[in-house]
Amino acid sequence: MLKAKNKLGIIFFPAFDWAISPTHPERQERLLYTQDQLREEGLFDIEGIGEYKPDVASIEDVERVHFCFPDVNGVTTRSHRISAGGAIKAADLVMTGERDCAFAMVRPPGHHAMKVVHGSRGFCNINIEAVMIEHIREKYGHRKIAIVDTDCHHGDGTQDVYWHDPDTLFISMHQDGRTLYPGSGFPQELGGPNAMGKNINIPLPPNTSDEGFMMVMEQVVKPILDDFQPDLIINSAGQDNHFTDPITDMNFSAKGYAALNEMLKPDIAVLEGGYSIQGALPYINLGICLAMAGVDYSNIREPNYNPEQIRQDSRTTEYIAELCRQLPRLYFEPPAFNAKGDSRQGVISGDMFIRHKQIYYDTDGINEVQQESLTLCDQCRGLYKVETRADSGPMCLGVEIPIDACPDCRTRGYELVEDGLVKGTYRYVQLINRLDKDYVRYGF
Incomplete structure (x- = not known):
């Protein structure tokens, strides 16, 4: 029998009673196919990997983070609170030592939800990672926390929530906002005057593949994390960088996602986007789980995977290499806040x-x-x-x-x-x- 190097907890919540529409890509099948895949592959037969049910986030859990108008019940459903509760469950498993790491595979997602909430944007009503992080700080004491957002869309909501927090490092790797919703996430967005350099955006060109993502991890993300020395690393685990995703333009693979998580070593991963429901998500989620658990993932392969067809061209590689040269200095040598600078900042x-x-x-x-x-x-x-x-x-x-x-x-x-x-x-x-x-x- 296989044994996990790291004890991994997995929390599922498909949210059967919540969908934007029956045919919208953000629907319950996003997780149902994954559940089937994980069981068919025998993931839960691996010693050290266990499945858990989500908790339900309280009104206070949400109000610890968000200004909700008119109130929490007016801008959320119970499914939103259970999704956040799944993230909280993942945190409790790790913080109590019951598990070494945990993956909350829950929906609805949350990383586009900002500090103020009047409704839903980018399929998100409340920021489930932020609700989880502030639960940790309230229950277990203050922690330095790093959030690495690997969703294809810029995590503008998480950026907004932690804009002024010097103890929360937010790094977002995403498709360039000039080519994709929400149109933000540029390098000059560095944080408020007391937290300059604690918000790092890495806008990647369309068609970035495994090579580009791993280059960024090695040359930008890891050196910054090593310097920041967080108590916890959170992966805001969006999966829509995959080459088959219907609403994005990137060329990442399932094995690439697993390799990224092996390098990142997140304490907690929380599912965000990803809308190739059958062709990608079951394989990406399996790869991430194996990587987090410290189990071999080398045989992960999704349908239609051909590394030559999705390989990035030399111009893309050169562009990313230049980003890797320029971006670290924004963290290590952040500019002084310019009171006469971009008024949007x-x-x-x-x-x-x-x-x-x-x-x-x-x-x-x-x-x-x-x-x-x-x-x-x-x-x-x-x-x-x-x-x-x-x-x-x-x-x-x-x-x-x-x-x-x-x-x-x-x-x-x-x-x-x-x-x-x-x-x-x-x-x-x-x-x-x-x-x-x-x-x-x-x-x-």
Whole structure:
């Protein structure tokens, strides 16, 4: 009998009761074919690999991360909370030592869900990785965490959630935003003024194959991780870089995904995108599981795999090689934040960082405008405030007191909430107080 080098926990949640439409690529078959494949290949006969059921994320778990308007139940279903609960289950298995690593194969996905949530964008309502990470920090103490997003689409939601967090390193490897939704994820998007260089984007050209991905892992991702020295590595495991995916333009293989995870050695992987339901996902997921468990994956091969047909050309290789030369310095030698720079990245006014955003929720057809501000405090990471309105609806206010808040920022946070309530400027007001674990919502 085979024995896993690393004890691996696998959590399944296909979400039978949630789909955008019966024929939409984001549907339950994304996981059903994988379940069949893993059982047919005898994965669960390997000693050290076990299957677990998901937990259900609580309202507080979501409100620890997101400002949801009008409220959590108004922008999610139970399936969204179970998907996040599957990620939480993976975290608990690892943090308690029951498993060395874990893979949450759950849906709906989450990496396009931003700090503020009015609905669904990019098939995502809540950011399941962020909900999981902040559960870890709340239950097991603060941790330095690295998120490596290998989805073909830029993880703009995760980037937004952790824009100001110096203790969370976010690295996104994705198809260049000039050629694919959501049109973001460029190298100059480096994080807020207190977290410059902790947000690293690696926009790859269409038709990048295994060679290009492994080059980036070896020359960009691994050196940065080695320097950051995270307590945990999370793989935001999107699988739509595969050469058969119907909505992207990349040439990654199932064995390539396994090799990437062998190099990355994530503590936790959480499924994101991937829409080649029969021809790719069962093989990619099997390869990732074997790699995480430390079991030989050399025989992984999906249908129609021909390495010569998907090999990247020399121009693509040269372009990626230049990225590998340029990108590491953005982490190791980040530029000073430019208060007169790109206004989309934010500006500094006095002791405040201010950023204006226009966000489109493509799945639900919602337009949002918001202004966020962060107090640039010498004693803590600063008080966060966001004013937001969706489709010319009522103004809403979110205030977050950080986990390391100084007395002044804590006091000012409660004053902002009280002022908002007294003046009646906002229809909904939400407070996230990470310092005192106080999560309060008001609606009128």
